[in-house]
Amino acid sequence: MRDAVIVDAVRTPVGKGKPGGALSGVHPADLSAHVLKALAERNGLDPATVDDVVWGCVSQVGEQTACIGRYAVLAAGWPESVPGLTIDRQCGSSQQAVHQAAAGVISGQYDIAVAGGVESMSRVPMGSSFAGGSYGAPYGPLVAERYHHHFFNQGTGAEMIAAEYGLSRAQLDQHALDSHARAARAIDEGRFKSQIAPVTVTDAEGNSRIFDTDEGVRRGGTLEQLAQLKTPFQADGVVSAGNASQVSDGAAALLVTTSEIAAANGWTPIARFHTGTVVGADPITMLKGPIPATEKVLRRSGLTLDQFGAFEVNEAFAPVTLAWLSATGADYDLLNPNGGALALGHPLGASGARLMTTLLHHMRDHGIRYGLQTMCEGGGMANATVLELI
Template sequence: MKQREAVIVDAVRTPVGKRGGALSAWHPADLLGHTLRALVDRSGIDAGDVDDVIAGCVLQHEQQSSNIARHAVLSAGFPESVPAVTVDRQCGSGQQAVSFAAQGVMAGSYDLAIAAGVESMSQVPMPAAFRPGADLGPQYGPLELERRPDLMAQGPSSELMNSRFGISREALDAFSARSHERALAATRDGRFADQLVPITRDPHDPDGERIPADEGIREHVDAAKMAGLAPVFAADGRTTAANSSQLSDGAAALLIADREVALERGLRPRARFRAMTVAGADPVIQFTAILESTRKALKVSGLEVEDIDLFEVNEAFAGVPLMFQQEFGVPDDKLNVNGGSVAIGHPLGSTGARMLTDLLHELERSGKRIGLQTICEAHGTANTTIIERI
C-alpha cells in the first residue's frame, strides 16, 4: 500500500459571536451548515465527493443533540450520500475532528474529508454543573463520586493552576489585555479577512446586516477596571471574568485531503501534519495535560521548541498559555500572536478548528513554516497538533 499524506486544502470560520449577540439567532445546525457550504463553494469541490464530515460539539443536548454534524450536512444542501459524525473531546473537540479526518486520510479510508466544529452557547447554555461553585455530583455515578470526591469544575481548577505555577493576578490581567490588543490589531490589519465566512445577523435574510468581525474583541481595555473585578471562583482567587475565555457562538471547517488526490483534482495543499497527539494528566488541576501532549508531539515530529515558529495555546483561562510559556520558554512574539479566546471567544466545540484555521492563515501571511497548537480539556486531557506550511 502506498504511503498517504494528509494535507489541509482550505479552512474557513465564522466570526465568533458573543453569547446572546450577533449569531444568537442561528440554529447551530444551520450555523455549521452555512460554514460547510462556504468551504465547499470556496474550494470548488463537488460536495458529493466528501467521504465524511467530522464535527466537534461539546454541549450535545437540546438544539445540538442527535448528531448535529449530520443535520449540518443536510442544512448545507450536501447530497444525502455524504455521512457525518459528531465527536466530543470537550474544548478540543474541533481539533480532534481534524485529527480524525487526517488519520482517516492517512489510513486510506478517505480521499477528501471535512473536519469542523460548532457551538451555540446562546441557544444551548452550559449546564448548571459547569457554573461557578457548582457541585459536579449529578454528572457522575456513586462509585466515581466515592472514589474521586476532589473532582471539580474548571473554574476552581484554574485557581489551583495559578497557585501551583505562581501566576499572579497582574500577569493574568496583562496577558488578557494583550489578547484583546493583538486580536484588535489583527482585525484592523485584515489578518482574519480571508478566513471569515460571509454571514448575516438574521439567518433568514441573506441580504441583511453582515457580521464583519469577531464580536467579543474590546477596542479599549480599562486596566483599572479590569484590576478591580472580583475573583469568580474563590474569594482570594485571581481568575476573573476578564481573564477567562468568553462564552460564544461560532463554527469552523477545514478540508482535509490526501496530497496526491488533492493535486490530481487541482486543489492546492497548504499544510501537512507533523504530529497529532493526545495526553491525559491530573483531572483535578485539569490543565497540565497540554504540557505532556506537547512533549509527545515534539518527540513524534522530531522537532524542538526552538523549531516552532508560532504557538497557539487556547486561552480557556489566561493562566493556561502563561503556564505553557513558563514551562517551555516560549517567546512572547511567538505565542498567540493574533490574540485568543479571551478576546475572540470560546465556542467550545469549534475553537480547535477555529484556532487551526487562524494558525494556517497566519503561517501563510507571515511566511513562517511550522505551527504548534494545543488545547486543554475538561478533567485533564489535551490535544496537540503540529502543522508545516507547504
C-alpha cells in the same frame, strides 16, 4: 505512503454567546452548514465526493443533539449520501475532529474529509446537559469516590494552576489585555479576512446585516479596570471574567485530503498534518494538559520548540497559557499572535477548528514552516498538533 494535507480552512466570525449576540438567532446546524457551504464554494468542492464530515460539539443537548454533524450536512444541502460524525473531546472536540479526519485519510478510509465543529452557547448554555442532575451525575459514584468527592470545576482548577506557577492577578490581567490588543490589531490589519465567511444575520427588529468581525474584542482596557472585577471561583483569587475566555457562538471547517488527491483536483494545500497526539492529565486541576501534550508531540514529531514560528494555545483561562509558557520556555511574542480566546471568544466545540484555521492562515501569510496547536480539555485531557507549511 499516504499523507494528510489541509487544503483550506474557514470560520464564521465569533459572536457573543448570549441573547442578542450576533449569531444567537442562528440554529447551530445552520451555522455549521454556513461554513460547509463556504468551504465547498471557495474550493470548487463537489460535496458528493466528501467521504465524511467529522464535527466537534461539546454541549450535545437540545439543538445540538442527535449527531449535529449529520444535520449540518443536510442543512448545507449536501447529498444525503454524505455522512456526518459528532465528536466530544470537550474543548478540543474539533481539534480531535481534524486528527480523526487526517487519520482516516492516511489510512485510506477517506479520500476527502471535512473536519470542524460548532457551538452555539447563546442557544445551548454551557452545562445545560447536566441541568437537574445531582452532584457527580456526569462522573458517576466511582469517579467521585476515586477523587474523594472533589468538585470538578475548571475555574477552581485555573486558580490552582495560578497558585502552582506563582501567577499574580496583574500578570493574568495583562495577558488578557495583550490578547485583546493583538486581536484588535489583527482585525484592523485585515488578517482575518481570508479565513472568515461573513454571515447574514437578523436582529430582534427584523433588520438584516452582514456580520463579518469577531464580536468579543474589547479596546482600550486597563489593568485598573480589570482589577475591579470579582473572582468568582475563590474569594481571594486571581481568576476573573476579565482573564477568562468568553462564552461564544461560532463554527469552523477544514478540508482534508492527500497531496495526490489535492493535485488531481487542482487544489494547493496550505499545510501538511505533520503530527497529532492526545494526553490525559489530572482531572482536578484539569487544565494543565497542554504541557504534557506539547512534550509528547515534540517527541513524536522529532522537532524542537525553537523550530516553530507560531503557537496557538487556547486561552481558556489566562493561567493555562501562562503556565504553558513557563513550562515550555516558548517565546511570548509567538503565542497567539492574533489574539486568543480571552479576546476572540471560545465557542467550545468550534474552538479547536477556529484555532487551527487562524494558525494555518497565519503560517501561510508569514511563511512559517512549523506551527503548533494545543488546548486544555474538560476532564483533564489535551490535544496537540504540529502543522507543516507546504
